[in-house]
Amino acid sequence: xxxxxxxxxxxxxxxxxxxxxxxxxxxxxxxxxxxxxxxxxxxxxxxxxxxxxxxxxxxxxxxxxxxxxxxxxxxxxxxxxxxxxxxxxxxxxxxxxxxxxxxxxxxxxxxxxxxxxxxxxxxxxxxxxxxxxxxxxxxxxxxxxxxxxxxxxxxxxxxxxxxxxxxxxxxxxxxxxxxxxxxxxxxxxxxxxxxxxxxxxxxxxxxxxxxxxxxxxxxxxxxxxxxxxxxxxxxxxxxxxxxxxxxxxxxxxxxxxxxxxxxxxxxxxxxxxxxxxxxxxxxxxxxxxxxxxxxxxxxxxxxxxxxxxxxxxxxxxxxxxxxxxxxxxxxxxxxxxxxxxxxxxxxxxxxxxxxxxxxxxxxxxxxxxxxxxxxxxxxxxxxxxxxxxxxxxxxxxxxxxxxxx
Numbered sequence: 153x154x155x156x157x158x159x160x161x162x163x164x165x166x167x168x169x170x171x172x173x174x175x176x177x178x179x180x181x182x183x184x185x186x187x188x189x190x191x192x193x194x195x196x197x198x199x200x201x202x203x204x205x206x207x208x209x210x211x212x213x214x215x216x217x218x219x220x221x222x223x224x225x226x227x228x229x230x231x232x233x234x235x236x237x238x239x240x241x242x243x244x245x246x247x248x249x250x251x252x253x254x255x256x257x258x259x260x261x262x263x264x265x266x267x268x269x270x271x272x273x274x275x276x277x278x279x280x281x282x283x284x285x286x287x288x289x290x291x292x293x294x295x296x297x298x299x300x301x302x303x304x305x306x307x308x309x310x311x312x313x314x315x316x317x318x319x320x321x322x323x324x325x326x327x328x329x330x331x332x333x334x335x336x337x338x339x340x341x342x343x344x345x346x347x348x349x350x351x352x353x354x355x356x357x358x359x360x361x362x363x364x365x366x367x368x369x370x371x372x373x374x375x376x377x378x379x380x381x382x383x384x385x386x387x388x389x390x391x392x393x394x395x396x397x398x399x400x401x402x403x404x405x406x407x408x409x410x411x412x413x414x415x416x417x418x419x420x421x422x423x424x425x426x427x428x429x430x431x432x433x434x435x436x437x438x439x440x441x442x443x444x445x446x447x448x449x450x451x452x453x454x455x456x457x458x459x460x461x462x463x464x465x466x467x468x469x470x471x472x473x474x475x476x477x478x479x480x481x482x483x484x485x486x487x488x489x490x491x492x493x494x495x496x497x498x499x500x501x502x503x504x505x506x507x508x509x510x511x512x513x514x515x516x517x518x519x520x521x522x523x524x525x526x527x528x529x530x531x532x533x534x535x536x537x538x539x540x541x542x543x544x545x546x547x548x549x550x551x552x553x554x555x556x557x
Contacts, residue, residue: 186215187222187246187278189288192254200295201267201331201386204260207290211253211276213246220245220280224255228273232265233292259292267296267386296386300329301336301355303379303394310436314401315372318437318491323396325352325381326360333383338363341378344370355383369400406435407442407487407498410466414504419475421509425450429469429502431487433461441490444469446502448483450476475506 192208199205213219222243229235236258243253274288305324313319321340327333336352346367355361379394410432419425427446433439442458452473461467480503487498 184215185217185219185279185282185284186213187219187276187284187286188212188214189224189274189276189286191288191290194290194292198295199261199292200297201261201265202263204258205292207257207259207272207292209255209257209274211243211246211255213248213251218246218248218251219278221283222246222253222278223276225275225277226257226272227275228271230270230272230292232262232294233259233270233272234262235259261294265294265386266388267294269293297331298329298387299327299331299333299355299357299383299385299390301325301327301333301381301383301392303381303396304360306396308398312401313369313398315369316406316496317369317400317435319346319367319369321365321367321398323363323365323379324360325355325363327355327357329385330357331385332356333385336361336381336383339380339382340365340367341380342367342375344368372400372402374399406433406437407439407461407489408432408434409485409487409500409502412502418507419504420507421475421478423475423506424472425452425475425504425506426470426472427502427504429485430466431458431461431469432466433463436463437491438462439489439491441488442467443488444471445486445488446471446483447486448473448504449481450474478506478508480505 188211190210190212192210195206195208196203209224211222211224222245223240224243225240226235227239229239237256241255246253270292272290272292274290276286276288278284302325303323304326305322307322307324309320309322310317323338325336325338333355334353336355337349338352339349342348344367347365348367350363350365352361352363375398377396377398379396380391381394382389382391384390408431409429411430413428413430415426415428416423427448429444429446431442431444438460440460442461444456444458446454446456446469448454448471450473453471454473456469456471458467458469482501482503485500485502487500489496489498
């Protein structure tokens with residue numbers, strides 16, 4: 153195309169515009185509906201477990217037309233958050249192009265809410281002829297606190313533990329944290345027979361409870377006992393480990409034979425012998441169902457029942473038998489009793505001499521021997537005293553002679 157033809161076309165185009173005029177821009181503009189949702193805030197900004205809070209939403213017109221059939225709804229709410237109002241808000245018409253509508257939701261977190269972010273999903277729908285839908289999300293941060301149940305005290309009964317003792321252990325558990333400790337269980341990792349787990353339930357903030365245990369100190373020594381405290385706080389199930397030290401002293405027999413009496417004192421072959429053993433409770437607890445079994449080789453009774461002995465109390469165990477053998481005998485004695493952990497036993501031994509019978513002469517010889525020993529002791533004491541008196545007199549005589557000089 154040459155230059156002259158191009159210029160001619162341009163001239164015709166400009167002439168056509170002049171004759172017809174420019175199009176009216178205002179006549180061609182069609183206003184549209186527009187609504188937007190703006191989160192105004194969460195009050196209070198720090199949401200804790202079990203707290204109430206509000207969520208504010210501002211619905212603003214952003215178009216030239218007046219919106220109709222406006223619906224704002226919460227479509228998804230976390231299980232840890234409860235909304236007290238209706239989830240759906242309907243607005244038939246926003247009457248001005250600059251209209252705003254404020255929507256407020258009252259909410260609260262559940263007592264067992266998990267700390268951390270929780271997302272609330274919302275939906276905005278508007279338009280009478282043509283519907284428009286917009287989606288929004290709001291993140292609510294739930295703040296959690298730690299519980300801290302720890303051992304605050306250790307007490308044992310008895311205070312000084314001996315091997316074989318039944319021990320009552322009391323552990324004071326105090327919550328030093330900033331959250332309630334729930335479902336608290338305290339466990340001991342000891343090797344003794346007895347109770348190892350205690351359930352406390354709930355320990356409030358700055359509150360305390362006592363965990364009770366009972367066990368049998370079956371051996372002596374120094375023991376490091378692990379203590380496990382399981383509980384729930386704002387962050388779920390927790391387990392902390394601590395350690396206590398207990399000292400178990402060498403065995404202290406709470407029951408022992410305090411004295412042994414034989415009647416007659418010098419039993420002979422064929423005599424009826426009464427053996428009386430006084431059993432003493434030297435411990436700190438009452439002991440029940442005490443029986444004494446004497447495993448002697450003679451014909452007669454072997455067992456005696458004492459019953460109950462309080463601390464520092466004693467009782468007799470009496471067995472009667474016929475001395476049908478002679479010689480020196482050492483036979484075992486078994487003391488059985490019942491405590492909190494069942495039947496226990498203490499073993500010891502007793503010596504007994506049965507003399508051969510030799511009528512009256514034999515007994516007379518023994519009596520004479522005893523009298524001779526006693527007479528010898530008396531004579532020895534007499535001679536010793538007489539010798540001492542003589543020495544004292546000599547010393548006193550010498551002293552008086554010196555004074556005369």
